[in-house]
Amino acid sequence: MAILDALAAADPAVFPDGLSVADVARAVGREKSVVSRQLRSLLETGMVARRDSGRYELSWRLFALAVRAGDQRLTKLAAPLLLRLTETVRERTYLSVLSDGEVLTVLSEGSRRSIEAVNWVGRTIPVHRSSSGMALLMDYEDEHILDMVRRGGSGVSDREARDFLAQVQEARRRGYTVANRIFDPELLGIGAPVRDFTGRVSAAVNISGPAFRIEPHIHAFGGHLLSMVRALQASLGSDVRPYAETGDL
Structure with missing residues (x-):
């Protein structure tokens, strides 16, 4: 949830291409290795999406679930x-x-x-x-x-x-x-x-x-x-x- 909150709170003007693993780690105050594993898990469940640049953002599936x-x-x-x-x-x-x-x-x-x-x-x-x-x-x-x-x-x-x-x-x-x-x-x-x-x-x-x-x-x-x-x-x-x-x- 902390990672999802960090992705949701990211200023699009500052992070137009999403957040890197290091960006998320700084936002939640955790080790990069831990955050990287959690991001992979969220990616597998469809809660987050990864751009070609390797940066992360909230997925459309998460928005659809929220609407329902x-x-x-x-x-x-x-x-x-x-x-x-x-x-x-x-x-x-x-x-x-x-x-x-x-x-x-x-x-x-x-x-x-x-x-x-x-x-x-x-x-x-x-x-x-x-x-x-x-x-x-x-x-x-x-x-x-x-x-x-x-x-x-x-x-x-x-x-x-x-x-x-x-x-x-x-x-x-x-x-x-x-x-x-x-x-x-x-x-x-x-x-x-x-x-x-x-x-x-x-x-x-x-x-x-x-x-x-x-x-x-x-x-x-x-x-x-x-x-x-x-x-x-x-x-x-x-x-x-x-x-x-x-x-x-």
Whole structure:
């Protein structure tokens, strides 16, 4: 772990080609012979990679494992927070991720009310039809958002794509997204992005339910949603604050 930490902490401006055995030995305070043996073991397991120059760096396999572990940790940590949010707002809540250009719901908590949004776990919808889609695209460049919307839905007009973009831009200023009757004429959704420890948007949480119940409480629900996201990000080791708190546009 000390060797992996040393490789991860290496400044790419100082070590553009990775670290030598001597560099790693100095960083961890151990003998070169010991470090060399450990690096060979890490190389055999695929945790590190060696360049043609003989220098070492973290491998892509390690990054892939970290992403998978992060996904499992995300759902585990989100579950109790999603339940608490549902109990607070008394509407169904969802945890979603971006999958092949669409919004995939991976976790949901029901409100146990007679009239509520449906459980959507395991199903996908186009990004331009949900508050989660807006949240997941919040950091993308505007032109890329327009391209994704146009490619993701048959018959989406340029005006519809630009209307969606305008809603994403407004969400950046507000801190959370609002999808008012764009998925279903009777439903309203409020969403917010979830960032991992790198600051990247890795998921979105949203509240969805009958528009007549949610519309009078959009601001209050948005506040509850952002509080839940802050708690989830803290559990994930992320100290990135939502847009509304950082002042980013």
